[in-house]
Amino acid sequence: MTETTDTRWLDADEQETWRAFLWTSRLLNEALDRQLQRDSGMPHAYYMILAMLSESPGRARTMTELAEIVYSSPSRLSHAVNRLEEAGWVRRTKHGADRRTTIAELTDAGYAALAEAAPGHVAEVRRHLFDPLTRDRMLEFRETLHALLAVLDPDREAPCARELG
Amino acid sequence: MTETTDTRWLDADEQETWRAFLWTSRLLNEALDRQLQRDSGMPHAYYMILAMLSESPGRARTMTELAEIVYSSPSRLSHAVNRLEEAGWVRRTKHGADRRTTIAELTDAGYAALAEAAPGHVAEVRRHLFDPLTRDRMLEFRETLHALLAVLDPDREAPCARELG
DNA sequence: CTCTTTTACTTCAGATTTCAACTATATCTG
DNA sequence: CAGATATAGTTGAAATCTGAAGTAAAAGAG
Structure with a gap:
């Protein structure tokens, strides 16, 4: 609590990097949200x-698995699946063996909505994320992000765990 | 409208890069939000x-300037400043010359709150963003982000516009 | 000097997110 | 097996964000 330790502030380069990251992720997310909301009536999440x-x-997952995969809290996922169920895009089922668990399943209508939304969304991602970068820059960007993810989410099985053995 | 063009889907590397970026920014934002909310009672925004x-x-800005600087919509900023004003951290004033514009000014209490929140926040940024990266990787990361920002936000004066003349 | 348009900002309503309960089921302990 | 604990998921209320509409003042057009 009594933090007597001197703070090591960010130097100019770090400051600029940090803010660039912040603005980039915000602007990219907003661009995607706007495009999807406008063209397909759904938020990016x-x-x-x-x-x-x-x-x-089987186009299905338990709620817990799904929450982990999309990096969502159980609560947020539950609310979201409520809306997706109302839209007829997802269906909830009870698991046979363990009656605590709920299975969320993509309906045919949901698959169709996804298929229709996908091209526009991918185009937007490509335009904002990949068109501005050379392939090499993209690959090194990915390495950097994996390094960050390793700290942010240590328990996740590393996507680049080839060097482990 | 009639998008007859075939979609160029993301290949495996692109897919992985895109999702890594998405999860990284989400996890980092959540970590910062949690830390600030817990230790200082305010969201990161x-x-x-x-x-x-x-x-x-003068620790002050017009609402419009401020909105641009923090990459916020006017609406979001207005709501946020309402809360910050309630907390006594920001004060609104009317501009003398142009009576449309409102000036948001950081109060002494707001400065104090910021000063108290800063060390913990900076530590969190350092831990998640800079500790995992070498300096070179950080600098090349910044270049990549600037390349993305140039497309996401073309009107902004480029932070690295040294090459222009 | 009116009329129209722009600019600066706020407000409203609806949607989403968060956080803290809460329910129900399963598992573990003795 | 009874009781404690852990797991799976939902719910409700409050906070925040979004997008559209609204207000007021300034600037421009005729």
Whole structure:
């Protein structure tokens, strides 16, 4: 509590890097949210839920798994799935063996909505994230992000855990 | 409208890069929000408003300037300043010459709150963003972010516009 | 000097997120 | 098996954010 330690402030380069990261992520997120909301009537967070479900075996996941995959709190996911269920894009089922767990399943309508939203969304991601970068820069960017993720989310199985053995 | 063009989907590397960026920015933002909310009772967005005001001449800015600096919509800023004013951290004044414009000014209490919040916040940024990166990686990361910002926010005066002349 | 347009900001309503309970089921302990 | 604890998920209220509409003042057009 009594933090007598001197703070090591950010130097100019760090300051600029930090703010660049902040603004970049905010602007990118806003651009994607606007595009998806305008063209497909859903926020980006909801698109991601549909996308992750579509890649899951049987297009279904337990709520807990799904929350982990989309980096969402259980509460936020629950609210979101409520809306997605209202839209008819996701269906909830009860797990047979463990009756605590709920399974969220992508409906055909949900898959169709995703399929229709995807091209515009991908175009937006490409335009803002990949078009401005050379391939090499993109790959080194990814390495940097993985280094950050390793600290931010240590428990996650590292996506680049090839060097482990 | 009739988008007959075939979508160029993301390849595996792009997909991984995109999601790494998404999760990194989300996790970092959540970490900072939690730390600031817990230790200083304010969300990160509000901290940023105080911080930007503190760096402004006279610790004051018009609402429009402030909104641009913190990359916020006028509406969001207005709501935020309402709360900051309730907290006694910011004061609104009317501009003399142009009676449309409102000036937001950091109060002494606001400066004090900022000063108290800063060390913990900076430590969190350092821990999550800079400790995991070498200096070179940090600098190249910054270049990449500037390349993205140039597209996301073309009207902004580029922070690295040295090459222009 | 009116009329129109722009600019600066606020407000309203609705949507989403957060955080703290809360319910229900399963598991573990003795 | 009874009781404690852990897990899975939901709910409700408060906070925040969004987008559209509204207000007021300034600037421009005729």
